[in-house]
Amino acid sequence: MARAAISGDSGTRKLLLGNEAIARGAVEAGISAAAAYPGTPSTEILEALAEVAEEYGVYVEWSTNEKVALEVGIGVSMMGLRALVAMKHVGLNVASDPLMSLGYTGVVGGLVVVSADDPNAHSSQNEQDNRYYGLHSYIPVFEPSGVQEAKDMTRELFQLSEEHRTAVILRTTTRLSHSRGEVMFGAVERVHREPVFHRDPERWALLPPYSLRKHREVLERIRTLEEKLGEWPFNRFVEGDGDTLIVSAGFAHAYVREALDWLKVNPPLLKLASTYPLPRALAKRALEFRKIVVVEELEPFVEDQLRAFAQREGSSAEIHGKDLFPRVGELNTALVASGLSKALGVSFDPPRGNAAGVELPPRPPTLCPGCGHRSTYYAVKLAAARARVKPVWANDIGCYTLGFFPPFRMADFTWSMGSALGIGMGIARFSKDPVVAFIGDSTFYHAGIPGLINAVYNQYPIVVVVMDNGVTAMTGHQPHPGSGYGPTGEKRPAIPVENLARACGVEFVEVVPAYEVARLRDAVERAIKYAREKNAPAVVVARQFCALEELRMKRMRGEAVVPYVIDQAKCVKCGICVDQFSCPAIVRENGSIKILTELCAGCGVCASICPAKAIGPLSG
């Protein structure tokens, strides 16, 4: 599977993910650089670009966080070159500070900021609609309706960005980012620009006398775009029957088309690909219809803009949207057909299936067999019991967030990147019980360090367990500042967590292999004691390379994994391994406990915690 997904000549056809299509579009536009922080559903954009970095001469990087990624992109643009920056929706919150100023300054080289939103919150803490960031920052927003269009539009947007001297937001959603469709490749533009720093302090230095002037300028820029986007080819009017116009925004178009097919009706359509600012000419034309139905995912973003426009124009068109379609969760063809049937006054019988009619156990994701996070949670729990404390469990964003679920239940809150420390400190200031914060290595580099400095400076007795597995695991094992290599596998300097913790002024720093339960337990017990006595933070780094990635590498090297087995004669059925440690490879079957050898990663931790010494490697 070594062939790069997005490499190929003009005319090549490939089945691509929406994210890969965006990456291909950027390559075709001749970008010089791409920067991102991994986050579902955005991650594959940079991964796809990394695969062709050498072939097409693109510099790619996983930045420490989204703010840094956007800032790198802005710098590249100031050099007159094209750049793409990608992140998930909540990542744009982190990058929002430079984003707001970017709206004022505009760009030189084309700059596309991809925001991958997650309606339905498949893998996110919320389903925020990032189109409002465009409205908020005066940066125009574009939404492709399918995979091919994602490729074509991305390519075009670099052109548009330079022409109007503005950054643009390309808003994708999980269903576009993670669906595959056929994409026909175009030619790769060889931009061959001499990189030149566009020195213009009055433009780039956002100081008081210039800011108001820029505010006026950006309003003018948006007005121009309102006019120009009426002719932009990705926005399209389609003639049809009747006096009700259907407006589909971005990816909602895929459902609208299918729903109209189900309903066997053919109303006029306005397919909108640029959703901020609203193209004036098209909005005007829409108001000629008696009734307008806006179909869009999440918030009434286009609907409300259209309502405001209608009010200003004194139009009496009837406007519908979120009265017909849900504002929560994703759309699908059935939901859209149901709403459209009401608006168009046609009948609709949704397809029905039969449920299984048995109660099924939920299957939330779990820590992998052999995951070091599991033994860490297990050891920390033992430490708390030994120290006779009931900690408040502060938790963060990553695979380890799964510590929320039984049997551990060690996430009293999870918020946003780095919040385990921040919020944990607010609690620690007034809590009699100790606060133990769990944070992953990647999250620590991303947003944990300022919190840790605060803990030292403002003297918080907080125990920070850094769960260090060497990669950004949850999103698919991307490297980070501790990994020692970059996105294309090239060597980069590694910055160990413990060095940073010591540099932040933390005096209690211990590093323990995460598989060594007893050692880890003792270290955490010491940390709890230290924090309380010294009124200062203590850091324990629990280190074990990600088991899933390790397994993959072993498979590639052709190395055998020696699974563990339970000696049934010795097993006393205490259930510790299956109920309290809960490796997914250990199951109960017909009254006995056994290890599913095909799932076992061979880490051996279960053997070390089994009080009857009933578990051992298969051969020995």
Next chain:
Amino acid sequence: MIRSVVISGVGGQGLLTMGELLGEALIERGFKVSVGEIHGLSQRGGSVVVFVKYGDVQPSPIVVEGEANALVGLELIETARRVQLLAPTGIVLANNYLLPPPASQKIPGREELIEAIRRAARNVILINAVELARKAGSSVAVNMVMLGALAASGAVDLGLADLKGVVEKKFTGRTGEVNARALILGFEEAQKQLREKA
């Protein structure tokens, strides 16, 4: 006309690969295809579902209740969970394999699950895919066995040769051989059962 397949199972069972291979094979046959996937954390041993839709116009990537022409289930609980997506005329191809979620207390038994699936769907084929995959050379090839079974069911416009084509293109060496063998074993097993039924 749009047709669709739902693939359900547990994260790590190779569902994304199945979706990709199906998509590629259908494109070779000249269809417009959408494959809807779920990435990220849910892949860590969680309940995963992949949608494959195709037709002569570009379909949407989501399959809704009562829509699917076929449900390919890689695990029994996950098959039961998604059976509602199947159209009344659709077919279920289920791996006869039960993997209880870790630390869950109340789990329906194998027979109970199979019965429930049969109640919900008229046409159910059970495949011992783990066994067939082992026979093909690797227990990881369960997904290929099930793809082969799907080709035999006639629920998609694909034959064994179409799938073999894309599998051989994607995998080389031993993995390629094992996968191709698994595909054939799944195909033959489903074909045999369908013949017996008819």
